[in-house]
Amino acid sequence: MAPVITESTVDKLAHLARLSFEGESKQKIIKDLNNILGFVEKLNELDTEGVPALTHISSEINNLREDKVIQNITREDALKNAPKKDSFYFRVPKVIGE
Amino acid sequence: MENSIDKYQPVIGLEIHAQLSTKSKAFSSDSAEYGELPNSHISAITLAHPGTLPRLNKEVVNFAIKLGLATHSEINKYNIFARKNYFYPDLPKGYQISQHTGPVCSNGSVTIKNKSGVKKQIGLIRIHIEEDAGKSMHDQDPEDSLVDLNRAGVPLLEIVTKPEIYSSEEAHLFLSEMRKLLRYLEICDGNMEEGSMRCDANISIKKKEDEKLGTRTEVKNLNSFKNIRSAIEYEIQRQIELIESGNRVKQETRRFDAHSGKTFVLRSKEQADDYRYFPEPDLSPVVISAEWIEQIQRQMPGLPEELYEKYVNQFGLSHYDAVVITETKEIALYFEELVMHTSNYKSAANWVTVTVKSYLNELGIGIHEYPVSPVKIAELINMIDNQLISNHIAEKQIYPLMLTHKEKMPGDIAKEMNLLQTNDTGLLNELVEKAIEKYPEKILEYKNGKKGLLGLFVGEVMKLSKGKAEPKAVNRLVLEKLEGN
Known part of the structure; x- marks a missing residue:
């Protein structure tokens, strides 16, 4: 099978995920992604004509909870692991637009 | 320009996000309430910590069924959720849980009425369940954006209309009808200023004789009724001028700026959104049974459309009176109780739309704070009808005392003040x-x-x-x- 993932696919995916790959690391991710797709491609050998797509492994349905407020953690807890914060907010590099 | 405007037919579709007034969030138990200090309503799930699993709030489904029934929608029996992937700091998981294929409601409709009472049905393509994102603030600090996750995970219903709205006036009517419905159902407070009801508009124009729709633009950030009207009017005019001067409308997302009254390009669709939807494996499917729908059906309040029809067709009220009375559920309930005690519907409507309303407007209060119960107004009306008192005496002498003497019935006041009419x-x-x-x-x-x-x-x-x-x-x-x- 011809490689599906090319340099331009990686560029596009990287942009969507706000990651950047250059030089060697780009070549490596192209290879990895193609390997993964090649592995999954094996499944296409099966005839799945007429078999509905499986979205959930478990047959459980309606796992719902009542509308009750349970406040488990505080703002302090929430901000604890943030790389950058002040006493109220998470701080992130400036992002403008949508 | 006058003539060229007449050649075109604007075509508008609306997308409304209604924030549901549940106590807790859609997929976690932290509070969904508005207005708390930043990052107070949070949980490990909201923060998207590894290993956490979402669990759906049953009330969200109840609310979706309610709106589905109120809009005559088909209710989807087998519901799954989808991940809508995009990268933004106020979306901690990196995806929004939404519904993609198989929205909970589809093919509904809402009837709007213009000032003269002429009706038009606006079709709904879909209503689906999703979660809100947090809030980013870009203007508080020169280097950083600040993120508040109180809103992240608050349940939303996204309501998408068919492109069947033909003017800013109709868009306004539709939106106010939708807000009325949400408020009657008590599933969303409809407060546009606080963002609990938000609206985007898809706008295009076509020559009147054309079948095919023109290229549309999507205008975002319409956070008041006034902005919606101005944005749509501006956009229609802009598109007509483009086409009249030999240019093309580009498919793009635009933002409305309330200060200038203009719309600006946010992004063009060439950098098309790529959300890479796929089924959310962490949430089990929701199966809505006929029994579940029936149970919700039994809890449904009288809806503005049904009440309007009753008032106009059975009670013989004017379009205006029926609209004023059904404007809010509270006023409608007051009137409903009033007409349980008097059959003079016209007079009851007059008392509510004139006397009661002006008292409420003057003091800026809601009807729940109005001091006179419907039973008393009904007695007053019946006394006038039985010629025990004149209209004049009722309005000028008895009614003012009813406002200040909550414990007294109008009949008692009339007797005490010796105001009963005589035909001796x-x-x-x-x-x-x-x-x-x-x-x-x-x-x-x-x-x-x-x-x-x-x-x-x-x-x-x-x-x-x-x-x-x-x-x-x-x-x-x-x-x-x-x-x-």
């Missing part, structure tokens, strides 16, 4: 005599043909009786007297 002929004849004695020269004029003077004498008798005389009886007695003499 003996007493009335005395007053008629007095009135006639007062104006001997007018009697002559009357006899010489100035019949309009009858009103003068009747008025005089009414005055002498301090408004308590029953006008019809007075009229008859005065006439007898004048004609007999």
